[in-house]
Amino acid sequence: MSISSNSSKPSTWTSTSHRKVRPAAVVRTVNLTALALLVLIPLVWTVLGSFKNQSELAQRPPTLIPRSWHPENYSTALTGFDVLRYLSNSVIVVVVATLLTLAINSMAAYALSRYNFRGKNVLFLVTLATIMIPLQVILIPVYQVTASLGLTNSLWGVILPAIATPTGVFLLRQYMLTLPDELIDSARIDGAREFGIFWRIVLPLCKPALAVLTIFSVLWRWNDFLWPLVVTNERTRTLPVALQRFASQEVVPFNLVLAIAVVSMVPVLICFLVFQRQIVQGIASTGMK
Amino acid sequence: MTAAAAPARTPRRRRVPWSLRAAPYLFLLPNMVIFGLFTIWPALSGFNISLYSSRNGRTFEWAGTGNFERIFSDADFYQALFNTIVFVLAFVGLGVCIAVVLAVLLNAQGFGKSFFRSVFFLPVLLSPVVVGIVWRWLLERNGGLVNEALRAIGIPAVPWLVDPTLAMISVIAVSLWTNVGFYTMILLAGLQSIDPNLYEAASLDGASHLQQFRSITLPLLAPTTMVVLILSTIHGFQAFDVIYNLTGGGPVGATTLLVQYVYDNAFGPQMQYGMAAAGSVVLFLIVMSFTLLNWWLGRRAEAV
Numbered sequence: 023m024s025i026s027s028n029s030s031k032p033s034t035w036t037s038t039s040h041r042k043v044r045p046a047a048v049v050r051t052v053n054l055t056a057l058a059l060l061v062l063i064p065l066v067w068t069v070l071g072s073f074k075n076q077s078e079l080a081q082r083p084p085t086l087i088p089r090s091w092h093p094e095n096y097s098t099a100l101t102g103f104d105v106l107r108y109l110s111n112s113v114i115v116v117v118v119a120t121l122l123t124l125a126i127n128s129m130a131a132y133a134l135s136r137y138n139f140r141g142k143n144v145l146f147l148v149t150l151a152t153i154m155i156p157l158q159v160i161l162i163p164v165y166q167v168t169a170s171l172g173l174t175n176s177l178w179g180v181i182l183p184a185i186a187t188p189t190g191v192f193l194l195r196q197y198m199l200t201l202p203d204e205l206i207d208s209a210r211i212d213g214a215r216e217f218g219i220f221w222r223i224v225l226p227l228c229k230p231a232l233a234v235l236t237i238f239s240v241l242w243r244w245n246d247f248l249w250p251l252v253v254t255n256e257r258t259r260t261l262p263v264a265l266q267r268f269a270s271q272e273v274v275p276f277n278l279v280l281a282i283a284v285v286s287m288v289p290v291l292i293c294f295l296v297f298q299r300q301i302v303q304g305i306a307s308t309g310m311k
Numbered sequence: 312m313t314a315a316a317a318p319a320r321t322p323r324r325r326r327v328p329w330s331l332r333a334a335p336y337l338f339l340l341p342n343m344v345i346f347g348l349f350t351i352w353p354a355l356s357g358f359n360i361s362l363y364s365s366r367n368g369r370t371f372e373w374a375g376t377g378n379f380e381r382i383f384s385d386a387d388f389y390q391a392l393f394n395t396i397v398f399v400l401a402f403v404g405l406g407v408c409i410a411v412v413l414a415v416l417l418n419a420q421g422f423g424k425s426f427f428r429s430v431f432f433l434p435v436l437l438s439p440v441v442v443g444i445v446w447r448w449l450l451e452r453n454g455g456l457v458n459e460a461l462r463a464i465g466i467p468a469v470p471w472l473v474d475p476t477l478a479m480i481s482v483i484a485v486s487l488w489t490n491v492g493f494y495t496m497i498l499l500a501g502l503q504s505i506d507p508n509l510y511e512a513a514s515l516d517g518a519s520h521l522q523q524f525r526s527i528t529l530p531l532l533a534p535t536t537m538v539v540l541i542l543s544t545i546h547g548f549q550a551f552d553v554i555y556n557l558t559g560g561g562p563v564g565a566t567t568l569l570v571q572y573v574y575d576n577a578f579g580p581q582m583q584y585g586m587a588a589a590g591s592v593v594l595f596l597i598v599m600s601f602t603l604l605n606w607w608l609g610r611r612a613e614a615v
Contacts, residue, residue: 051420057431058431061433067445083463084456145339158573158598160591162584163356166356166360167348183348186346216330216334262438266444270559280445305493
């Protein structure tokens with residue numbers, strides 16, 4: 023992404039077209055810096071806190087830089103309190119749910135974009151209509167369905183209810199609509215099977231859209247809270263649910279809670295740094311979050 | 312997947328082959344099964360559950376409109392509804408204003424633009440649990456970072472999460488902290504699609520920056536702002552995660568919103584499924600009307 027190619031006012035600190043630094047630009051940069059600090063300070067404070075020991079964390083007034091560094095907080099936190107189990111639960115949920123989401127959403131998108139069939143419009147409307155039904159308003163009946171399918175004691179109960187995403191279908195459908203008809207027709211004339219066309223020709227061409235959906239699915243599942251809170255038990259808890267318990271029951275020392283919080287932030291930050299462009303474009307084009 | 316592959320084995324014929332006719336339905340099947348089981352059926356049965364009462368979550372008795380009568384005479388429900396309206400008004404009003412200002416600032420910024428953009432977006436990606444836990448720690452009355460900073464400039468400790476009004480303010484502020492970056496990104500994309508020649512022409516005509524903002528930026532950004540307004544309204548009504556971790560709905564229900572009212576009733580010790588389902592229906596109608604409004608405006612914008 024080019025930085026200021028289409029910004030309306032090209033005057034900046036480094037702008038060469040103006041001799042002087044414009045006061046408006048200085049004020050703006052100062053404001054943005056202040057707001058950026060408002061975001062960054064809590065995060066830096068959290069990371070620094072995760073390296074302090076309990077007594078230093080409780081000290082008043084607080085210290086900024088830990089007087090003594092305790093990286094062992096991380097090993098203690100991760101090896102105790104079943105954290106590794108919750109971490110692996112989260113990883114399993116993210117990986118399996120994302121693979122299933124990609125598979126079934128792209129299949130649905132393919133049907134809705136490349137075929138004409140009876141009921142197509144109705145089924146597309148049904149897909150769109152599910153956007154109107156967020157989990158929050160159907161929490162109880164979804165729980166009942168999940169329970170009656172016997173899924174409440176396994177990770178499938180966390181994974182399955184949310185794998186069909188209307189935004190994912192919509193995103194992939196829009197992308198598939200742009201593929202040329204000739205591609206699919208000629209493959210059909212060559213005798214390719216329907217699933218073969220989808221799998222070997224269409225999917226590879228949809229990599230950019232699939233990448234966007236992958237990133238969002240990973241972020242959604244990794245941070246997901248309300249549904250795992252409702253459906254998981256001691257064994258199947260995901261990391262956010264476990265973290266909530268640790269913090270509210272005050273069994274786990276707070277410096278270790280902070281260490282686990284930092285661990286749970288790392289994958290998201292890596293994902294963001296690597297895929298920033300796709301994330302921003304995905305949001306701008308679909309408004310999904 | 313094998314289910315979808317199977318019909319492709321039938322030999323091709325001159326007429327539209329069976330495989331071609333069945334294929335779209337088979338491709339749609341898995342997604343529709345999940346939608347049906349975990350969204351559409353629950354949405355329908357949710358209305359049904361709201362007509363029954365249950366004390367243990369297992370046995371249900373017909374209650375007619377009893378659950379609705381109960382929630383509409385339940386002081387907690389009215390408090391949750393009132394809290395939700397206060398929260399949504401403040402969250403949406405402040406959120407949209409801050410996001411517009413931030414997006415305009417970011418769009419004009421040259422130096423470090425992508426750095427600032429990344430920083431403002433960062434909280435959007437954080438787990439709401441982490442956000443809630445960290446801010447509860449920062450807002451602690453004794454020794455929290457915020458109060459320590461205030462003390463350094465001579466302001467006595469503020470009971471952020473202890474006083475009901477301040478707790479609501481804190482909940483709104485932290486929700487803005489996590490979400491504003493998201494709305495800013497959408498608005499920034501809207502700003503970047505405005506033709507820069509318009510500004511050039513305006514400044515050639517001698518229009519000031521403020522005039523340009525009022526007569527070019529604001530009107531051309533209006534459709535995007537409307538999208539953000541409605542998205543944030545829907546998000547506001549769905550708010551739960553951050554608040555549950557920040558205040559747990561307290562003190563004494565001062566920050567309990569409708570989603571938590573539903574959650575507490577259904578999964579709290581009482582297991583009042585019927586009452587919770589009735590609360591869900593109310594929430595459902597509110598959220599659905601805003602989503603429909605969003606959709607309608609989106610279609611109208613496309614048609615223009």
